[in-house]
Amino acid sequence: MSAPVELDRDRLVWMYEQMLRIREFEERVKRTFIEHPGVIRGHTHLADGAEASIVGSIATLGPQDQFFATYRCHGYPLARGTDPKAMMAEIYGRKDGLCKGIGGSMHLADPSNGFLGTSGIVAAGIPHATGAAWAAQIRGQGQVVLCFFGDGASKQGAFSESLNIASLWKLPIVYVMENNGYNVHTRTEQEDANRAHGEDLSVKARAFSMPGVTIDGRDPIVVYETVGAAVARARSGEGPTLVESQMYRLSAHGNIIAPPGVPLHFPEHEAIEKFGAPEEYEAALQGDPVPAFRGRLVADGALTADEADTIAARVRDEMQAAVTFGLESPFPAVESALEFVYA
Amino acid sequence: MSAPVELDRDRLVWMYEQMLRIREFEERVKRTFIEHPGVIRGHTHLADGAEASIVGSIATLGPQDQFFATYRCHGYPLARGTDPKAMMAEIYGRKDGLCKGIGGSMHLADPSNGFLGTSGIVAAGIPHATGAAWAAQIRGQGQVVLCFFGDGASKQGAFSESLNIASLWKLPIVYVMENNGYNVHTRTEQEDANRAHGEDLSVKARAFSMPGVTIDGRDPIVVYETVGAAVARARSGEGPTLVESQMYRLSAHGNIIAPPGVPLHFPEHEAIEKFGAPEEYEAALQGDPVPAFRGRLVADGALTADEADTIAARVRDEMQAAVTFGLESPFPAVESALEFVYA
Amino acid sequence: MAHELPFIAAIDEAIRLEMERDDTVLYFGQNMATTENEPYVDAFGKDRVRVTPISETAEIGMAIGAAMAGFRPVVELYMAEFMLVAMDQVINEAPRFRAMSGGQVKVPLVLKAGFGFTAGWAGQHTGTIGAMFMGVPGLKVVMPSTAADAKGLMATAIRDDNPVVYLHHYLLTLEHGEVPDGEYLVPFGEAAIRREGSDVTIVATGWTVDRALGAAEQLASEGIQVEVIDPRTLAPLDTHTILESVDKTGRLVLVDQATRHASAATVIAGEVAEHGFSSLKAPIVQVTALDATIPYSEPLEAWVMPNEDKIVAAVQRVVGAAPVTA
Amino acid sequence: MAHELPFIAAIDEAIRLEMERDDTVLYFGQNMATTENEPYVDAFGKDRVRVTPISETAEIGMAIGAAMAGFRPVVELYMAEFMLVAMDQVINEAPRFRAMSGGQVKVPLVLKAGFGFTAGWAGQHTGTIGAMFMGVPGLKVVMPSTAADAKGLMATAIRDDNPVVYLHHYLLTLEHGEVPDGEYLVPFGEAAIRREGSDVTIVATGWTVDRALGAAEQLASEGIQVEVIDPRTLAPLDTHTILESVDKTGRLVLVDQATRHASAATVIAGEVAEHGFSSLKAPIVQVTALDATIPYSEPLEAWVMPNEDKIVAAVQRVVGAAPVTA
Numbered sequence A, B: 001m002s003a004p005v006e007l008d009r010d011r012l013v014w015m016y017e018q019m020l021r022i023r024e025f026e027e028r029v030k031r032t033f034i035e036h037p038g039v040i041r042g043h044t045h046l047a048d049g050a051e052a053s054i055v056g057s058i059a060t061l062g063p064q065d066q067f068f069a070t071y072r073c074h075g076y077p078l079a080r081g082t083d084p085k086a087m088m089a090e091i092y093g094r095k096d097g098l099c100k101g102i103g104g105s106m107h108l109a110d111p112s113n114g115f116l117g118t119s120g121i122v123a124a125g126i127p128h129a130t131g132a133a134w135a136a137q138i139r140g141q142g143q144v145v146l147c148f149f150g151d152g153a154s155k156q157g158a159f160s161e162s163l164n165i166a167s168l169w170k171l172p173i174v175y176v177m178e179n180n181g182y183n184v185h186t187r188t189e190q191e192d193a194n195r196a197h198g199e200d201l202s203v204k205a206r207a208f209s210m211p212g213v214t215i216d217g218r219d220p221i222v223v224y225e226t227v228g229a230a231v232a233r234a235r236s237g238e239g240p241t242l243v244e245s246q247m248y249r250l251s252a253h254g255n256i257i258a259p260p261g262v263p264l265h266f267p268e269h270e271a272i273e274k275f276g277a278p279e280e281y282e283a284a285l286q287g288d289p290v291p292a293f294r295g296r297l298v299a300d301g302a303l304t305a306d307e308a309d310t311i312a313a314r315v316r317d318e319m320q321a322a323v324t325f326g327l328e329s330p331f332p333a334v335e336s337a338l339e340f341v342y343a
Numbered sequence C, D: 001m002a003h004e005l006p007f008i009a010a011i012d013e014a015i016r017l018e019m020e021r022d023d024t025v026l027y028f029g030q031n032m033a034t035t036e037n038e039p040y041v042d043a044f045g046k047d048r049v050r051v052t053p054i055s056e057t058a059e060i061g062m063a064i065g066a067a068m069a070g071f072r073p074v075v076e077l078y079m080a081e082f083m084l085v086a087m088d089q090v091i092n093e094a095p096r097f098r099a100m101s102g103g104q105v106k107v108p109l110v111l112k113a114g115f116g117f118t119a120g121w122a123g124q125h126t127g128t129i130g131a132m133f134m135g136v137p138g139l140k141v142v143m144p145s146t147a148a149d150a151k152g153l154m155a156t157a158i159r160d161d162n163p164v165v166y167l168h169h170y171l172l173t174l175e176h177g178e179v180p181d182g183e184y185l186v187p188f189g190e191a192a193i194r195r196e197g198s199d200v201t202i203v204a205t206g207w208t209v210d211r212a213l214g215a216a217e218q219l220a221s222e223g224i225q226v227e228v229i230d231p232r233t234l235a236p237l238d239t240h241t242i243l244e245s246v247d248k249t250g251r252l253v254l255v256d257q258a259t260r261h262a263s264a265a266t267v268i269a270g271e272v273a274e275h276g277f278s279s280l281k282a283p284i285v286q287v288t289a290l291d292a293t294i295p296y297s298e299p300l301e302a303w304v305m306p307n308e309d310k311i312v313a314a315v316q317r318v319v320g321a322a323p324v325t326a
């Protein structure tokens, strides 16, 4: 399997910048809990640690391709070109939000960029993506769908039902399972029979007579090549692939869950908070994909330290502007709650 | 893997008689549609063709073991010792029915014989059986649970969710998938990715890091040995097994579906009725497990032709008595509809 | 012009006409299109007409995804209760995306399912679960009782830009009726007055509409003139027509095949008790199924169901011909 | 003797006491008992307390199987809406086996689930779906509003021989209340009169009970004496207490966080419109959520919810202090 397009220097730097944009955006979201208490409500899930996997995957898509994600959905649209201002305004529940303040952090959508929607119910988006892939197959214009979901989601019936049909019908879809080692504070080996038996989760693909592959999801080039090959396979009509992209979530699952009155914040990662294993978390930090990719590009001469700093400054400004925009955007008119119930 | 008990002559003959009892019972059910129109209502599913698999499986159970089945549930309790009179009365909706006329053909249960219940919703019984296996594990008395279901059921999320947990928790359960080649009139290769790719359905076990094996379910000895080994494995705490037991359903999926007024009957098998492939059906008849096993026992000298005829006569009488009993049993008092709603 | 068709063929006619008219309409589900010579496959090809595995969550979920991507899927579900294994997709996915995306996407799809097969199908296949889909913002619910409505409401459902649960009563399957030729649309949210009357209003749905008409006939011979209303769609619900009728008659009997606390009847009672209170001259009486898992045995099944006699008795109570008991 | 506890700790206390009392009680679900030093694991061991994968169909289905096999499982589901992926197990399996087996098996289990987290949880996590479980023969539904009831109803639920859906409101999680020490059982099917009054009856559930009490306080200063009733269990539903109250007050306002056509309120309206009609002096008014998928943005979320002001206005309408509009 080979990736569709060679990664030239510009593309590599572009990938790095996207990774940094995601990291910076998520940092801003997290800081909002402290700097602007009460502005973010409900439950927010961050993509830090997943940047390489997200960018490596999204980079394989052509302009007509589509993708679906979960509640942990800030990264993909950023890499795909969605305006971070509209995203932050959405997370702040404002009128200028991507979904007019109605969806919130868990339900971003940007159909104009191929991002059709996100379900907050674990694995519920897997059949949606599969259905969009069927639509693509019928349309016959070579579109491909990427379907992102977590390791935990693979224990939900919706996963198996969908992958069987995708393989049976040879649908143009790539299933990217982001295995970050945890479902909230349940470790993969506590809930997954494969892992408990020392196997990779990609062996699940065998049940659907579908290719399954496990990769280091912290390496954007590996991700790009693997997902790219699977996208090429899907596009050529050979059917779906399951990619297990291994990574480590660098923040807690989400902000604390508490009724109004209790200020929300991001607790420590569950490795520390729940399992008393800070060493696990420290080790994961060593593998942080963002500085690792920067180091590699600099070492390879694709990027100078100066250029890297310029990018960092640009990204900081961009995301600061997103925060400012979000804070300044007004709340929607209350009546808009009824405006989009029916099409 | 080796079966727990050697099959001596008596046991082999017992197995044959059970197979014949199931066949005869089902024939009587089918004939009821013609001989006593209106007596059986709703939807009735027969086990003819599955006798070897049923008897070979049930024969591996000890007195404390339990099992769960689907709407196609007449065979198991017969082999396990449930009174066919009470079963037929149930199928006729009578007061003396096994479930007092309230359950009907699709919902037989005989807890006193370890048969805890049957769901008419495809695959819904798989988690029930898995939960009973968890109960057995907690109780710690070496009980094992058999879980019967169809090939079609393996495409329902409940299947995957349950098998993952059973493997993870090493539950004492054996999953017997009765692959009769059809889900109503959908052929396995039309709905199953494995089969469409030329693989056995037991490869699904790989997704749960569980042993999976495919056998000829028309041979009761092969079934006995395979399921017996899996039962022994489960009993010793090593966990579950998936057995794909291949067979051919010899009647149509069920009687025709029609509103009251239209007389119900069993149509021809779908191979003939739907696919215009009588040769497929004829070939399956050649492999009919009941005469095949009789022939083998006679050839092996385990059974004389006379003994076989004596058994056949006994079984005919027994099932005729079941029909008579069912027809003579009164209808339940209408108020009993409210009697068992709550425990 | 019209022609006579069984109920089920009327639904079929609508699906075919819509598929001819609009090639984004898809039709799929279990145990359909399994052979090479199925009429739907013949007419519309294997892309648009497909058999699926027994995977309702994937089936309905895929319909959502295909709808978001521009198609109009019709999912054949056979029995409404099979939706229960995929209820999240029906209740908490399909109707949510329009709102959650701030109006960016739409999810036009039809979930076609039979219900209420009280013909010996026993505990798990006989439910009348239509009311479970009511009150879900974004979701529409259709329940035809005549062949003509079956056709016209299916066509409307397919053209609607929102998810629609289309529930057809199994016992009506072979009931014949006059069906308008060609394109025929019945609007959502408009109840049909099946019979006019001045003394009592009966609202009934699905298979119970004919029971109510039968009861009305019987009551007419006693000099009680009953108006029979069939809402046709449970969501949107045409409370207006019901309120107008109650304004005229002052009395309301609700008939529903569901159990009492899981019925559309109770929703209608609530609306009238609030918005039609001043018209009411008598209690609003509900005739529903008894609170039992439907038994297999025929006499028991019949006993728990609403029927003409129970409807007649309820009407007699509200007109004072019989005492109202608590 | 009593002690003060937050609502959530009161539930916990009941589960612990029941697990101590009866070693067939099991407790399991997602994201619990994941480490070696969890109090439940410590106390009851890894056989009886287990973490499960994200597999609600298997979790609830396994609870059914374990219950049939002699245990009393309590399933921790976190959010009621997660039951939707397993609705078949809740609606069409657990409550059916008792009846379908002709009384041979019983299925004692508790499905513990939070609901109504209208605190920015947006479209898919904020629903009030309790009424979906009503009218299912064989199934019981519990909805406590005080810490004491939370404890007493959980204990009763665990001892009940039938499947019970136990719904606790997320916004009540940290609300403190007096809780009786030791063994404490609150019977099912007995409403609590939270406040006595003679002019208007309000029936409210879960988190809306306190809103109703707040409204009653406000109305008392206007001289309107409101009686506030909390049914505590939706199934069985104590219509008797409600009817008695309406007999006294002649006026009924129903408060429910669900949408209007998916509420327990509508069921109660139906019962009173039939069995309490002669007591009624005014329309039965329902105060429910507006028909919207709950929006994320705070002002919009607040706008669609029932609240004290809306309750006050409804009461004023039924006492004639404000006109009743259709």
Ligand SMILES: Cc1ncc(C[n+]2csc(CCOP(=O)(O)OP(=O)(O)O)c2C)c(N)n1
Residues within 6 Å of the ligand: A072, A120, A121, A122, A149, A150, A151, A152, A153, A154, A178, A180, A182, A183, A184, A253, D030, D054, D056, D082, D085
């Ligand atoms: C059906 C369902 N069950 C439970 C939940 C609660 N829940 C939200 S996120 C989550 C963890 C999912 O883990 P994983 O799939 O690994 O994704 P990750 O959060 O690690 O990215 C859970 C259990 C839910 N949203 N939906």
Ligand SMILES: Cc1ncc(C[n+]2csc(CCOP(=O)(O)OP(=O)(O)O)c2C)c(N)n1
Residues within 6 Å of the ligand: B072, B120, B121, B122, B149, B150, B151, B152, B153, B154, B178, B180, B182, B183, B184, B253, C030, C054, C056, C082, C085
């Ligand atoms: C969830 C669900 N979907 C659909 C059905 C309708 N149905 C009843 S039996 C059946 C076929 C099942 O096929 P299989 O599992 O192979 O069992 P078999 O009948 O061949 O023994 C179907 C689709 C159902 N009962 N439940």
Ligand SMILES: [Mg+2]
Residues within 6 Å of the ligand: A150, A151, A152, A178, A179, A180, A181, A182, A183, A184
């Ligand atoms: Mg994860």
Ligand SMILES: [Mg+2]
Residues within 6 Å of the ligand: B150, B151, B152, B178, B179, B180, B181, B182, B183, B184
């Ligand atoms: Mg089969």
